[in-house]
Amino acid sequence: MERLSHEGRGVARDEQGKTCFIEGALSGEWVIATTQKTRKRYNEASVTEVVSASQDRVAPVCEHFGRCGGCRLQHLDHHAEVLFKQSRVQEQLHHIGHLSHLPEPDAALCEAPEGYRRKVRLGVKWRRDGRLILGFRAAQSAQLVDIEQCPIMESRLNVLLPSLRRLLETLESRHIGHLELIAGDHSVALSMRWLRDRKRLPARDQQRWIAWGEDHNVAVWLQDDQGFIPLSSSEDQSLQYDVTISSHTVDAAHQDESQVVSLSFGPEDFLQVNAGINQRMIRQALDWLSLSADDTVLDLFCGFGNFTLPLAHVAGRVIGVEGIVVQVERARANAANLTTLKGEVTFMAADLNQPVNWGKLGLEDGVDCVLLDPPRAGAEVQVQQVTQLNPRQILYISCDAATLARDAGLLAAQGYSLVRWGIMDMFPRTAHVETMALFQR
Protein backbone atom coordinates (compact mmCIF):
# COMPACT_ATOMS: atom_id res chain seq x y z
CA MET A 1 0.00 0.00 0.00
CA GLU A 2 1.58 3.29 -1.11
CA ARG A 3 -0.23 5.68 1.21
CA LEU A 4 -3.57 6.65 2.72
CA SER A 5 -5.96 8.66 0.53
CA HIS A 6 -7.45 11.89 1.89
CA GLU A 7 -10.56 10.08 3.05
CA GLY A 8 -8.54 7.33 4.78
CA ARG A 9 -8.45 4.46 2.25
CA GLY A 10 -5.28 2.60 1.29
CA VAL A 11 -3.98 3.48 -2.19
CA ALA A 12 -2.35 0.77 -4.35
CA ARG A 13 -1.70 0.22 -8.06
CA ASP A 14 -2.21 -2.88 -10.20
CA GLU A 15 0.28 -4.15 -12.86
CA GLN A 16 -1.18 -1.72 -15.42
CA GLY A 17 -0.65 1.19 -13.03
CA LYS A 18 -4.39 1.66 -12.38
CA THR A 19 -5.11 3.12 -8.93
CA CYS A 20 -7.11 1.10 -6.43
CA PHE A 21 -8.62 2.61 -3.27
CA ILE A 22 -8.83 -0.08 -0.59
CA GLU A 23 -11.15 0.38 2.40
CA GLY A 24 -9.56 -0.88 5.61
CA ALA A 25 -5.94 -0.94 4.33
CA LEU A 26 -3.13 1.15 5.83
CA SER A 27 -0.01 2.68 4.34
CA GLY A 28 2.89 0.18 3.97
CA GLU A 29 0.68 -2.93 4.30
CA TRP A 30 0.30 -5.98 2.06
CA VAL A 31 -3.34 -7.04 1.91
CA ILE A 32 -5.69 -9.27 -0.06
CA ALA A 33 -8.67 -7.20 -1.18
CA THR A 34 -11.90 -7.78 -3.05
CA THR A 35 -12.84 -5.37 -5.83
CA GLN A 36 -16.20 -3.73 -5.09
CA LYS A 37 -16.47 -1.29 -7.99
CA THR A 38 -14.57 -0.96 -11.26
CA ARG A 39 -14.39 2.54 -12.64
CA LYS A 40 -12.69 3.96 -15.73
CA ARG A 41 -9.75 5.56 -13.93
CA TYR A 42 -9.64 3.66 -10.65
CA ASN A 43 -11.06 0.68 -8.78
CA GLU A 44 -12.57 0.49 -5.30
CA ALA A 45 -11.96 -2.53 -3.06
CA SER A 46 -12.11 -3.62 0.55
CA VAL A 47 -9.67 -5.69 2.60
CA THR A 48 -10.42 -9.38 3.05
CA GLU A 49 -7.10 -10.32 4.67
CA VAL A 50 -4.13 -8.38 6.00
CA VAL A 51 -0.99 -10.28 4.91
CA SER A 52 1.58 -7.96 6.44
CA ALA A 53 0.24 -5.42 8.93
CA SER A 54 1.45 -1.87 9.54
CA GLN A 55 2.93 -1.11 12.97
CA ASP A 56 0.17 1.51 13.25
CA ARG A 57 -2.64 -1.05 12.92
CA VAL A 58 -4.73 -1.43 16.10
CA ALA A 59 -7.84 -3.45 16.93
CA PRO A 60 -10.97 -1.33 16.28
CA VAL A 61 -12.86 -0.52 19.49
CA CYS A 62 -16.23 -0.67 17.73
CA GLU A 63 -17.88 -3.91 16.65
CA HIS A 64 -19.55 -2.08 13.74
CA PHE A 65 -16.25 -0.94 12.21
CA GLY A 66 -16.15 -1.66 8.48
CA ARG A 67 -19.92 -1.59 8.09
CA CYS A 68 -20.88 1.69 9.79
CA GLY A 69 -19.95 4.75 7.71
CA GLY A 70 -19.21 6.90 10.77
CA CYS A 71 -15.63 6.02 11.73
CA ARG A 72 -13.22 5.10 8.97
CA LEU A 73 -9.99 5.12 10.98
CA GLN A 74 -10.71 2.87 13.97
CA HIS A 75 -7.94 0.51 12.77
CA LEU A 76 -5.25 3.23 12.89
CA ASP A 77 -3.36 4.09 16.08
CA HIS A 78 -4.64 7.44 17.37
CA HIS A 79 -1.26 9.19 17.34
CA ALA A 80 -0.67 7.99 13.75
CA GLU A 81 -4.17 9.21 12.84
CA VAL A 82 -3.33 12.73 14.06
CA LEU A 83 -0.04 12.74 12.10
CA PHE A 84 -1.86 11.48 8.98
CA LYS A 85 -4.40 14.32 9.23
CA GLN A 86 -1.69 16.89 9.81
CA SER A 87 0.30 15.78 6.75
CA ARG A 88 -2.89 15.72 4.67
CA VAL A 89 -3.63 19.38 5.50
CA GLN A 90 0.01 20.25 4.76
CA GLU A 91 -0.17 18.51 1.37
CA GLN A 92 -3.41 20.23 0.42
CA LEU A 93 -2.05 23.65 1.38
CA HIS A 94 0.86 22.91 -0.99
CA HIS A 95 -1.06 21.35 -3.85
CA ILE A 96 -4.38 23.19 -3.86
CA GLY A 97 -3.33 26.49 -2.26
CA HIS A 98 0.12 26.56 -3.93
CA LEU A 99 1.68 27.76 -0.68
CA SER A 100 5.35 26.92 -1.06
CA HIS A 101 6.79 27.90 2.35
CA LEU A 102 4.64 26.59 5.15
CA PRO A 103 5.49 27.26 8.79
CA GLU A 104 5.88 24.17 11.01
CA PRO A 105 2.45 23.25 12.43
CA ASP A 106 1.62 23.97 16.07
CA ALA A 107 1.07 20.87 18.24
CA ALA A 108 -2.29 19.29 17.40
CA LEU A 109 -5.04 19.83 19.98
CA CYS A 110 -6.06 16.35 21.16
CA GLU A 111 -8.36 14.88 23.80
CA ALA A 112 -9.66 11.34 24.42
CA PRO A 113 -10.51 9.70 21.07
CA GLU A 114 -13.65 8.04 22.45
CA GLY A 115 -16.82 9.27 24.18
CA TYR A 116 -16.54 12.77 22.73
CA ARG A 117 -19.54 13.31 20.41
CA ARG A 118 -22.22 15.44 22.06
CA LYS A 119 -24.59 15.58 19.07
CA VAL A 120 -25.55 12.59 16.91
CA ARG A 121 -28.16 11.82 14.28
CA LEU A 122 -29.54 8.27 14.31
CA GLY A 123 -31.55 7.02 11.36
CA VAL A 124 -34.81 5.15 12.11
CA LYS A 125 -36.31 2.47 9.82
CA TRP A 126 -38.61 -0.49 10.16
CA ARG A 127 -37.82 -3.48 7.98
CA ARG A 128 -40.56 -5.31 6.08
CA ASP A 129 -40.56 -8.01 8.77
CA GLY A 130 -41.30 -5.28 11.33
CA ARG A 131 -37.82 -5.19 12.88
CA LEU A 132 -36.61 -1.77 13.96
CA ILE A 133 -33.25 -0.45 12.74
CA LEU A 134 -31.79 2.42 14.75
CA GLY A 135 -28.33 3.52 13.74
CA PHE A 136 -25.96 5.24 11.34
CA ARG A 137 -25.58 5.14 7.57
CA ALA A 138 -23.46 2.26 6.27
CA ALA A 139 -20.20 3.13 4.51
CA GLN A 140 -20.94 4.42 0.98
CA SER A 141 -24.58 3.40 1.15
CA ALA A 142 -27.99 4.72 2.11
CA GLN A 143 -28.64 1.58 4.24
CA LEU A 144 -28.66 1.89 8.02
CA VAL A 145 -26.45 -0.14 10.34
CA ASP A 146 -28.29 -1.13 13.51
CA ILE A 147 -26.25 -0.11 16.55
CA GLU A 148 -26.61 -0.83 20.26
CA GLN A 149 -23.76 1.43 21.41
CA CYS A 150 -21.40 3.88 19.71
CA PRO A 151 -17.96 4.31 21.31
CA ILE A 152 -17.40 7.85 20.04
CA MET A 153 -20.71 9.10 21.45
CA GLU A 154 -20.86 10.74 24.91
CA SER A 155 -21.89 8.17 27.52
CA ARG A 156 -24.91 10.32 28.53
CA LEU A 157 -26.28 9.71 25.02
CA ASN A 158 -25.28 6.04 24.77
CA VAL A 159 -27.23 5.10 27.91
CA LEU A 160 -30.45 6.32 26.28
CA LEU A 161 -30.31 3.92 23.33
CA PRO A 162 -31.86 0.77 24.88
CA SER A 163 -34.90 2.62 26.26
CA LEU A 164 -35.29 4.60 23.02
CA ARG A 165 -35.38 1.36 21.11
CA ARG A 166 -38.09 0.02 23.42
CA LEU A 167 -40.07 3.24 23.04
CA LEU A 168 -39.88 3.20 19.23
CA GLU A 169 -41.13 -0.39 19.21
CA THR A 170 -44.31 0.63 21.06
CA LEU A 171 -45.27 3.55 18.78
CA GLU A 172 -48.46 3.45 16.73
CA SER A 173 -47.16 5.58 13.89
CA ARG A 174 -43.79 5.00 12.24
CA HIS A 175 -43.38 8.17 10.18
CA ILE A 176 -40.05 9.03 11.76
CA GLY A 177 -36.97 9.91 9.67
CA HIS A 178 -34.29 10.23 12.31
CA LEU A 179 -33.59 11.14 15.93
CA GLU A 180 -30.99 13.63 17.10
CA LEU A 181 -29.50 13.37 20.58
CA ILE A 182 -27.85 16.52 21.88
CA ALA A 183 -25.98 17.02 25.15
CA GLY A 184 -25.44 20.39 26.80
CA ASP A 185 -23.27 20.67 29.92
CA HIS A 186 -26.18 19.98 32.28
CA SER A 187 -29.03 18.63 30.16
CA VAL A 188 -29.85 16.43 27.20
CA ALA A 189 -32.38 16.92 24.40
CA LEU A 190 -33.83 14.67 21.74
CA SER A 191 -35.36 15.87 18.52
CA MET A 192 -37.58 13.51 16.55
CA ARG A 193 -37.84 14.17 12.79
CA TRP A 194 -41.52 13.61 12.11
CA LEU A 195 -42.20 13.08 8.41
CA ARG A 196 -45.81 14.32 8.49
CA ASP A 197 -47.54 17.44 9.67
CA ARG A 198 -47.23 17.89 13.46
CA LYS A 199 -51.02 17.67 13.85
CA ARG A 200 -50.90 14.07 12.61
CA LEU A 201 -48.75 12.80 15.49
CA PRO A 202 -51.09 10.37 17.33
CA ALA A 203 -51.97 11.63 20.81
CA ARG A 204 -50.92 8.34 22.38
CA ASP A 205 -47.50 8.53 20.71
CA GLN A 206 -47.11 12.08 21.94
CA GLN A 207 -47.87 10.91 25.48
CA ARG A 208 -45.29 8.12 25.14
CA TRP A 209 -42.61 10.55 24.00
CA ILE A 210 -43.41 12.93 26.85
CA ALA A 211 -43.34 10.10 29.42
CA TRP A 212 -40.00 8.83 28.04
CA GLY A 213 -38.56 12.37 28.26
CA GLU A 214 -39.72 12.71 31.88
CA ASP A 215 -38.37 9.28 32.85
CA HIS A 216 -34.93 10.06 31.42
CA ASN A 217 -34.81 13.79 32.11
CA VAL A 218 -34.56 14.58 28.40
CA ALA A 219 -36.30 17.52 26.69
CA VAL A 220 -38.13 16.06 23.68
CA TRP A 221 -38.65 18.10 20.51
CA LEU A 222 -40.57 17.37 17.35
CA GLN A 223 -39.19 18.58 14.04
CA ASP A 224 -41.41 18.72 10.97
CA ASP A 225 -41.34 20.80 7.77
CA GLN A 226 -42.41 23.87 9.77
CA GLY A 227 -39.54 23.68 12.27
CA PHE A 228 -39.01 22.55 15.87
CA ILE A 229 -41.55 22.49 18.70
CA PRO A 230 -41.05 21.16 22.25
CA LEU A 231 -43.16 18.11 23.13
CA SER A 232 -42.06 17.98 26.75
CA SER A 233 -44.06 19.99 29.20
CA SER A 234 -41.10 21.11 31.31
CA GLU A 235 -40.57 24.90 31.47
CA ASP A 236 -36.88 24.95 30.75
CA GLN A 237 -36.05 23.42 27.37
CA SER A 238 -32.73 25.17 26.90
CA LEU A 239 -29.38 23.55 26.26
CA GLN A 240 -26.25 25.30 27.43
CA TYR A 241 -22.47 24.98 27.71
CA ASP A 242 -19.73 27.02 29.34
CA VAL A 243 -16.45 28.13 27.86
CA THR A 244 -13.74 29.17 30.31
CA ILE A 245 -11.34 31.78 29.09
CA SER A 246 -7.99 31.81 30.81
CA SER A 247 -7.10 34.99 32.62
CA HIS A 248 -4.04 36.11 30.68
CA THR A 249 -5.92 36.25 27.38
CA VAL A 250 -8.49 38.51 29.01
CA ASP A 251 -6.43 40.76 31.19
CA ALA A 252 -2.71 40.56 31.88
CA ALA A 253 -3.21 42.46 35.15
CA HIS A 254 -5.48 39.77 36.66
CA GLN A 255 -3.38 36.64 36.24
CA ASP A 256 -5.32 34.36 38.57
CA GLU A 257 -8.83 35.07 37.33
CA SER A 258 -10.59 33.17 34.64
CA GLN A 259 -13.96 33.97 33.15
CA VAL A 260 -16.82 31.74 32.19
CA VAL A 261 -18.79 32.46 29.03
CA SER A 262 -22.14 30.68 29.13
CA LEU A 263 -23.84 29.91 25.80
CA SER A 264 -27.42 28.69 25.28
CA PHE A 265 -28.43 26.92 22.11
CA GLY A 266 -31.35 25.06 20.57
CA PRO A 267 -31.71 21.60 19.02
CA GLU A 268 -31.66 23.09 15.50
CA ASP A 269 -28.44 25.10 15.95
CA PHE A 270 -25.02 24.21 14.61
CA LEU A 271 -23.00 22.78 17.52
CA GLN A 272 -19.25 22.08 17.71
CA VAL A 273 -19.57 18.36 18.49
CA ASN A 274 -16.52 17.91 20.70
CA ALA A 275 -16.83 19.95 23.90
CA GLY A 276 -13.22 19.50 25.07
CA ILE A 277 -11.71 20.45 21.72
CA ASN A 278 -14.12 23.38 21.34
CA GLN A 279 -12.98 24.80 24.67
CA ARG A 280 -9.30 24.47 23.69
CA MET A 281 -9.93 25.79 20.17
CA ILE A 282 -11.44 29.01 21.54
CA ARG A 283 -8.53 29.47 23.94
CA GLN A 284 -6.06 28.90 21.13
CA ALA A 285 -7.87 31.43 18.91
CA LEU A 286 -7.64 34.08 21.67
CA ASP A 287 -4.02 33.20 22.30
CA TRP A 288 -2.95 33.40 18.63
CA LEU A 289 -4.87 36.64 17.97
CA SER A 290 -3.60 38.41 21.09
CA LEU A 291 -6.23 41.16 20.79
CA SER A 292 -6.57 44.36 22.79
CA ALA A 293 -9.42 46.68 23.76
CA ASP A 294 -8.60 48.89 20.75
CA ASP A 295 -9.35 46.13 18.25
CA THR A 296 -12.41 45.65 16.07
CA VAL A 297 -13.14 42.06 15.02
CA LEU A 298 -15.49 40.69 12.37
CA ASP A 299 -16.59 37.10 13.18
CA LEU A 300 -18.10 35.51 10.05
CA PHE A 301 -20.23 32.34 10.17
CA CYS A 302 -20.64 33.02 13.89
CA GLY A 303 -23.51 30.65 14.78
CA PHE A 304 -24.89 31.56 18.23
CA GLY A 305 -21.67 33.29 19.27
CA ASN A 306 -19.27 30.43 20.11
CA PHE A 307 -16.22 32.54 19.17
CA THR A 308 -17.89 35.99 19.11
CA LEU A 309 -18.69 36.19 22.81
CA PRO A 310 -15.28 35.00 24.09
CA LEU A 311 -13.71 37.49 21.63
CA ALA A 312 -15.88 40.27 23.06
CA HIS A 313 -14.20 39.65 26.45
CA VAL A 314 -10.97 40.95 24.93
CA ALA A 315 -11.61 43.15 21.87
CA GLY A 316 -13.28 46.59 21.99
CA ARG A 317 -15.79 45.85 19.26
CA VAL A 318 -16.97 42.54 17.76
CA ILE A 319 -19.48 42.04 14.94
CA GLY A 320 -20.84 38.52 14.45
CA VAL A 321 -22.47 37.57 11.13
CA GLU A 322 -24.51 34.42 10.55
CA GLY A 323 -26.93 33.22 7.86
CA ILE A 324 -29.57 31.56 10.04
CA VAL A 325 -31.83 34.11 11.72
CA VAL A 326 -32.71 31.85 14.69
CA GLN A 327 -29.01 31.54 15.51
CA VAL A 328 -28.52 35.32 15.23
CA GLU A 329 -31.36 35.83 17.71
CA ARG A 330 -29.84 33.22 20.03
CA ALA A 331 -26.46 34.97 19.79
CA ARG A 332 -28.08 38.29 20.77
CA ALA A 333 -29.81 36.64 23.75
CA ASN A 334 -26.51 35.02 24.81
CA ALA A 335 -24.80 38.44 24.67
CA ALA A 336 -27.61 40.03 26.70
CA ASN A 337 -27.17 37.40 29.44
CA LEU A 338 -23.47 38.10 29.88
CA THR A 339 -22.39 40.72 32.40
CA THR A 340 -18.68 40.21 31.80
CA LEU A 341 -18.46 41.50 28.20
CA LYS A 342 -15.77 44.13 27.77
CA GLY A 343 -16.42 45.17 24.22
CA GLU A 344 -19.45 46.27 22.23
CA VAL A 345 -20.95 43.27 20.44
CA THR A 346 -23.47 43.23 17.61
CA PHE A 347 -24.92 40.43 15.50
CA MET A 348 -26.46 40.51 12.05
CA ALA A 349 -27.92 38.05 9.56
CA ALA A 350 -26.45 37.87 6.05
CA ASP A 351 -25.83 35.32 3.34
CA LEU A 352 -22.04 35.15 3.28
CA ASN A 353 -22.00 33.31 -0.03
CA GLN A 354 -22.94 36.69 -1.52
CA PRO A 355 -20.84 39.86 -1.38
CA VAL A 356 -21.77 42.10 1.60
CA ASN A 357 -21.36 45.87 1.54
CA TRP A 358 -19.29 46.08 4.74
CA GLY A 359 -18.67 49.81 4.30
CA LYS A 360 -22.43 50.49 4.59
CA LEU A 361 -22.49 48.58 7.88
CA GLY A 362 -20.35 51.11 9.69
CA LEU A 363 -17.05 49.41 8.88
CA GLU A 364 -15.76 52.05 6.46
CA ASP A 365 -12.60 52.43 8.61
CA GLY A 366 -11.84 48.73 8.23
CA VAL A 367 -11.29 46.11 10.95
CA ASP A 368 -8.25 44.80 12.81
CA CYS A 369 -9.10 41.15 12.58
CA VAL A 370 -11.46 38.78 10.75
CA LEU A 371 -12.37 35.32 12.05
CA LEU A 372 -13.87 32.92 9.50
CA ASP A 373 -15.49 29.63 10.53
CA PRO A 374 -17.38 28.50 7.42
CA PRO A 375 -19.10 25.20 6.66
CA ARG A 376 -17.30 22.62 4.48
CA ALA A 377 -17.82 24.65 1.29
CA GLY A 378 -15.41 27.26 2.66
CA ALA A 379 -15.53 31.05 2.37
CA GLU A 380 -14.55 31.73 -1.24
CA VAL A 381 -16.64 34.91 -1.60
CA GLN A 382 -15.62 36.37 1.76
CA VAL A 383 -11.87 35.74 1.51
CA GLN A 384 -11.93 37.92 -1.60
CA GLN A 385 -14.11 40.58 0.02
CA VAL A 386 -12.99 41.04 3.61
CA THR A 387 -9.44 41.93 2.58
CA GLN A 388 -10.95 45.28 1.45
CA LEU A 389 -11.44 45.97 5.18
CA ASN A 390 -7.65 45.75 5.48
CA PRO A 391 -7.49 43.46 8.55
CA ARG A 392 -3.98 42.92 9.88
CA GLN A 393 -4.86 39.31 10.68
CA ILE A 394 -7.35 36.72 9.49
CA LEU A 395 -8.02 33.59 11.53
CA TYR A 396 -9.56 30.78 9.51
CA ILE A 397 -11.19 27.79 11.28
CA SER A 398 -11.86 25.02 8.78
CA CYS A 399 -13.58 21.63 8.76
CA ASP A 400 -12.49 20.87 5.19
CA ALA A 401 -8.81 20.96 4.27
CA ALA A 402 -9.43 21.27 0.51
CA THR A 403 -11.54 24.44 0.74
CA LEU A 404 -9.19 25.87 3.38
CA ALA A 405 -6.30 25.33 0.94
CA ARG A 406 -8.22 26.95 -1.92
CA ASP A 407 -9.08 29.98 0.26
CA ALA A 408 -5.50 30.16 1.62
CA GLY A 409 -4.32 30.47 -2.01
CA LEU A 410 -6.79 33.32 -2.58
CA LEU A 411 -5.56 35.10 0.57
CA ALA A 412 -1.92 34.64 -0.46
CA ALA A 413 -2.70 36.27 -3.83
CA GLN A 414 -3.95 39.32 -1.89
CA GLY A 415 -0.82 39.66 0.22
CA TYR A 416 -1.78 37.59 3.30
CA SER A 417 0.83 35.07 4.51
CA LEU A 418 0.09 31.95 6.49
CA VAL A 419 2.08 32.53 9.69
CA ARG A 420 0.71 29.81 11.98
CA TRP A 421 -1.44 26.71 11.62
CA GLY A 422 -2.33 23.50 13.40
CA ILE A 423 -4.95 20.78 13.41
CA MET A 424 -7.52 20.11 16.10
CA ASP A 425 -8.66 16.56 16.76
CA MET A 426 -12.36 17.44 16.71
CA PHE A 427 -13.48 14.14 15.12
CA PRO A 428 -11.15 11.30 16.26
CA ARG A 429 -11.52 7.88 14.55
CA THR A 430 -13.18 9.52 11.51
CA ALA A 431 -11.42 10.90 8.43
CA HIS A 432 -12.57 14.47 9.19
CA VAL A 433 -10.14 17.12 10.35
CA GLU A 434 -10.48 20.61 11.82
CA THR A 435 -7.73 23.15 11.19
CA MET A 436 -6.87 26.61 12.51
CA ALA A 437 -4.82 28.89 10.24
CA LEU A 438 -3.61 32.42 10.97
CA PHE A 439 -2.87 34.80 8.08
CA GLN A 440 -1.18 38.16 8.46
CA ARG A 441 -1.01 41.09 6.08
Ligand SMILES: C[S@@+](CC[C@H](N)C(=O)[O-])C[C@H]1O[C@@H](n2cnc3c(N)ncnc32)[C@H](O)[C@@H]1O
Ligand atom coordinates in the same frame (compact mmCIF):
# COMPACT_ATOMS: atom_id res chain seq x y z
C1 LIG B 1 -18.89 25.59 11.08
S1 LIG B 1 -20.30 26.44 11.66
C2 LIG B 1 -19.54 27.56 12.79
C3 LIG B 1 -20.47 28.23 13.75
C4 LIG B 1 -19.79 28.95 14.92
N1 LIG B 1 -18.68 29.75 14.51
C5 LIG B 1 -19.37 27.97 16.00
O1 LIG B 1 -18.16 27.89 16.31
O2 LIG B 1 -20.24 27.29 16.58
C6 LIG B 1 -20.72 27.41 10.26
C7 LIG B 1 -21.84 28.37 10.45
O3 LIG B 1 -22.04 29.06 9.19
C8 LIG B 1 -23.41 29.26 8.98
N2 LIG B 1 -23.59 29.39 7.53
C9 LIG B 1 -23.59 28.42 6.59
N3 LIG B 1 -23.74 28.95 5.35
C10 LIG B 1 -23.85 30.29 5.51
C11 LIG B 1 -24.03 31.39 4.61
N4 LIG B 1 -24.12 31.19 3.30
N5 LIG B 1 -24.08 32.63 5.12
C12 LIG B 1 -23.97 32.84 6.45
N6 LIG B 1 -23.80 31.84 7.35
C13 LIG B 1 -23.75 30.59 6.90
C14 LIG B 1 -24.07 28.03 9.59
O4 LIG B 1 -25.43 28.30 9.92
C15 LIG B 1 -23.19 27.77 10.81
O5 LIG B 1 -23.70 28.44 11.95
